[in-house]
Structure formats: structure tokens, C-alpha cells
Amino acid sequence: MALSFDRLDRKEKTLSLGVYPAVSLKQARITRDAARAMVAQGEDPSEAKQEQKRLQRETNGQTFAKLAKHSLQNNERKANQPRPFPRQNTT
Structure with a gap:
């Protein structure tokens, strides 16, 4: 499962939400909504995910x-x- 979004520099990026059996659809939707909210605020969700890791x-x-x-x-x-x-x- 993945989410595609456009960055401020107009390049498309993809954020992985996880693999289906390991991540439920409900959890994927929650993660997607949070990532969309970050994009709406001008933040990059993939950078936030990398920083968290x-x-x-x-x-x-x-x-x-x-x-x-x-x-x-x-x-x-x-x-x-x-x-x-x-x-x-x-030798």
C-alpha cells in the first residue's frame, strides 16, 4: 500500500504505508489521512518518517x-x- 503526493517542487513522491497482511486497511487509512494532513501543511511525510526512524x-x-x-x-x-x-x- 502506498500514497503518492506532489512536493512543493512539483515532483511526485510515494510513501509506503506497509504490506497488507501486516498493516490493516484501517491502520493504512489512518496513516494515509495523517500523511495527507502533513502534505496540506506543506510538510513532507517521508522526511518525517525518516526522522522518526x-x-x-x-x-x-x-x-x-x-x-x-x-x-x-x-x-x-x-x-x-x-x-x-x-x-x-x-615463497
């Missing part, structure tokens, strides 16, 4: 810095483990 990721602690630190720690841990077979010189 960004805030949710930050509150869950999924920031780039945290993920990068976790990845570096895993790589250090793997680098410090002994290899099951010693490296052989191929």
Missing part, C-alpha cells in the same frame, strides 16, 4: 559510532586468537 535507532543505541566500535572490538578479538594452523610461507 533515525530517532528510534539513536534511542536503541544503533549509532554509527557504536556499531563501528563493536566491529573493531570483534576484529581485535579475532586477531588475538591463535590460528588453528600456522601460516606457511609460500
Whole structure:
């Protein structure tokens, strides 16, 4: 289910409302009406949706810095483990 709308710069945009079995028609209509109200006020509903997702990721602690630190720690841990077979010189 999707909603198409025109932005202020006259370009059409599509906002996904979800997949049918997961999102009921009633909930899709409520979301559609809210998005239409935002468009009527000159706001971009897709930008608002992206901002909401960004805030949710930050509150869950999924920031780039945290993920990068976790990845570096895993790589250090793997680098410090002994290899099951010693490296052989191929020269």
C-alpha cells in the first residue's frame, strides 16, 4: 500500500504505508489521512518518517559510532586468537 503526493517542487513522491497482511486497511487509512494532513501543511511525510526512524535507532543505541566500535572490538578479538594452523610461507 502506498500514497503518492506532489512536493512543493512539483515532483511526485510515494510513501509506503506497509504490506497488507501486516498493516490493516484501517491502520493504512489512518496513516494515509495523517500523511495527507502533513502534505496540506506543506510538510513532507517521508522526511518525517525518516526522522522518526533515525530517532528510534539513536534511542536503541544503533549509532554509527557504536556499531563501528563493536566491529573493531570483534576484529581485535579475532586477531588475538591463535590460528588453528600456522601460516606457511609460500615463497
